[in-house]
């Protein structure tokens with residue numbers, strides 16, 4: 525049987541790392557890069573100097589600056605920042621049967637989750653979501669990791685995707701819950717900003733772990749309200765990614781929060797960044813969607829206050845002054 529041909533759309537840190545993981549067994553992988561000259565640089569130096577300079581890339585990765593070159597792929601992994609997914613999909617001329625969404629966010633202009641954005645552009649394709657605790661530099665270095673691969677096309681899609689995506693050190697777990705997988709990745713980025721603030725203010729490990737646990741309760745409430753399954757959010761794409769991202773300055777979202785906690789203004793912390801901290805874009809739209817659903821998300825509300833310019837100490841004091849309530853309270 526011939527192998528499915530794979531393309532990765534987006535040559536930021538994560539798209540590059542995914543291309544490297546998939547090419548680690550010598551398979552050829554196409555990688556689309558937006559920036560002028562980046563595709564040529566990747567092909568000639570086997571490095572992505574802009575987004576993942578630490579990694580040496582397999583020679584079987586073929587980078588291109590032309591989206592049209594992705595038309596021959598059987599499977600496309602879409603790895604743009606969430607706010608650009610719709611725009612890039614509109615420029616794709618041809619959609620394969622399998623689209624795998626790897627961005628972690630919500631479209632701010634419309635409130636659409638990534639699978640809705642993709643479905644609106646490519647209604648004939650089966651849509652899957654790949655998400656989990658995965659820092660790009662570790663994946664690109666070949667270190668082991670595991671992810672949720674939620675297949676909207678069910679088991680038949682999983683049977684196509686699993687052999688194309690699984691590698692010795694890159695281990696997908698099957699799920700059918702596309703909504704739960706997307707909620708986990710989008711919400712953890714917002715919560716990681718909050719945990720970074722705790723680090724920046726030196727509030728201690730007890731506070732950080734309280735925030736992770738109460739943040740997880742927010743993630744669960746929101747995910748279930750949207751139709752996601754609690755067991756998905758208990759897994760790699762939910763709790764697993766939340767714990768990773770809330771514990772390390774390798775996370776751009778955690779680092780953004782830390783800078784805010786140390787006293788930098790949101791404007792300064794977000795200025796001139798080539799790389800994306802998705803939580804900053806997701807926080808306002810997540811708050812609006814939660815309010816619409818009647819779901820309480822006090823930590824998400826607090827992150828929005830910070831991004832709107834309130835002082836970190838005031839926002840933390842306000843969170844700690846909320847009325848006492850039962851831990852298992854549903855709202």
Ligand SMILES: NC(=O)c1ccc[n+]([C@@H]2O[C@H](COP(=O)([O-])OP(=O)(O)OC[C@H]3O[C@@H](n4cnc5c(N)ncnc54)[C@H](O)[C@@H]3O)[C@@H](O)[C@H]2O)c1
Nearest residue numbers: 535536537538539558575604605608627628659660799800
């Ligand atoms: N970096 C990681 O460790 C990691 C891991 C898992 C998931 N993700 C997710 O992957 C997605 C991409 O993140 P990343 O880390 O690869 O990005 P990055 O911060 O490394 O790079 C920014 C990306 O944005 C792209 N970009 C900028 N302007 C654009 C435009 N107008 N149209 C299309 N693309 C544009 C750039 O080409 C580049 O690919 C995000 O949703 C992120 O949450 C990242």
Ligand SMILES: O=P(O)(O)OC[C@H](O)CO
Nearest residue numbers: 656657658659775776777
């Ligand atoms: O650097 P961050 O905060 O975007 O996190 C990267 C990954 O999503 C971790 O799983």
